[in-house]
Amino acid sequence: MTEKNPSAPKSAKTRHSHSGVIHVNEPHTENFTVVGNHLLQHPELSLMAIGLAVHIQSLPAGSPIGIKTLAAKFPEGEIRIAAALRELEEHGYLTRARERLQSGQVTTRTTSYNRPRTAPAPAVEAAAPPKVSAPKTPAADLLARLRTYDSRLMLSERDVRRLVPEVSAWLERGVPVTAVERALTSGLPQDPIKHPAAFLAHRLTSLLPPPLLLPAPAPPSPPALRPDPWQTCDGCERAFRAAEPGRCRDCRSVGAVA
Template sequence: MTDKQPSAPARAKTRHSSGVTHVNEPHHDNFTVVGNHLAQHSELSLVAIGLALHIQSLPKGTPIGIKVLAAKFPEGEIRIAAALRELEEHGYLARPRERLQSGQVTTRTISYNRPRAVVAAAAPATPKPEAVPKAPAPSGKGKATELLAGLRAHDSRLLLTERDVIRLAPAVSEWLERGVPPTAVVRTLTTGLPQDPIKHPAAFLQHRLTAQLPPRLPAAPPRPALYRPSPLQTCDGCERAFRAPHPGRCRDCRTCAEAA
């Protein structure tokens, strides 16, 4: 009878993965904190992500012009200029143009560690002051009825019933819509009244409103189209401001490139 050999211990199963393995050491100085919204941005190119990381790591006041960046990295001015435009479009960079006291236009660069759209969405909404309710403006028909009802103050013979006021209101509204001031309408209806008693004031006013109706004002001539200059752009070569319909290079930089 043979002795039973003890079974060998089972080997630990190892899992092989092709994914990344992190070896993280803590940083105590000389480091920059970057959000995953930038590091893992799905719409930015890797050049733009790397350039944003570099810009955020620089001290305040460090020049980051296109020529300065091209002298540091191998991408070249064209790729760096395109990456800067990507960062502008996604809210990580702003390059506002400012006019100096000398009259020269310069470009100021602002770097955002969070996109401006995300910051605006996270900010609490500012409560709007309660609007003071305004009294509703009287409509054209309301003005017409008020005008007709007030004619008796000019001459008691122009006393109208409520039914007559409602019936004549559209005719007065037509005068008002043609640009005649209410005072001119009242003057037309109350000037040169006959000396005899007015037996039917509504019919009398109806006749004047119809017979003396002025023509409509002619249409105003169209305004000439205003000339709008092209927007200011930042030159991809020298970063000076120039006017052009699309981003690119200024005339001097284009001339130098053609000569080269």
């Protein structure tokens, strides 16, 4: 009869395998956060984004999670933290909406989701009718994302479809997506925006940059002239360049004087 290992905690559950990681799991009864494997094993998120999402989910409600606040906590710096926050926004784990307070001050309201907003809803007995989603193009995504900058720029799916060709005109002229977003969200009026679609349509039309005029290609350079081949002078047997065999210039000069 073999003895049990006395050093292993009785409450721990150990899973052995021939290779790879070995898990020693102990139950948590306090000070813990439940995180789904859909986040921890996400195939598209970076490790930086996954770690930041877990940290945010572990914070109590109302905790500040601005870029500068997070950069003061961790060594990664503002650029990497900002990129990780954008990843979490793109995959539905985070939303940031700019709201104007009654005092006129603009604040950012951040919402963290422990399950991505794009995840399919659980199956129910009576299936709901399918929703018609906005077209999956870079222009449609840009328009739908504007409400995260300012809640007054929230658009309906119909408005998004109507404005997609106007945004596409910017993108076809070589304007980066970030520049289009900046043109549509910077310098917003303090008054309420009653018709966001009309407001954005006006900006897209009035601020449309001209197409880039690429420089004309340089004319082809003339072919290099090849020098005449070497010839041996029939008079002095010196080498000289000429198109055909004969006499060198000195011998021709002497012959001419004679």
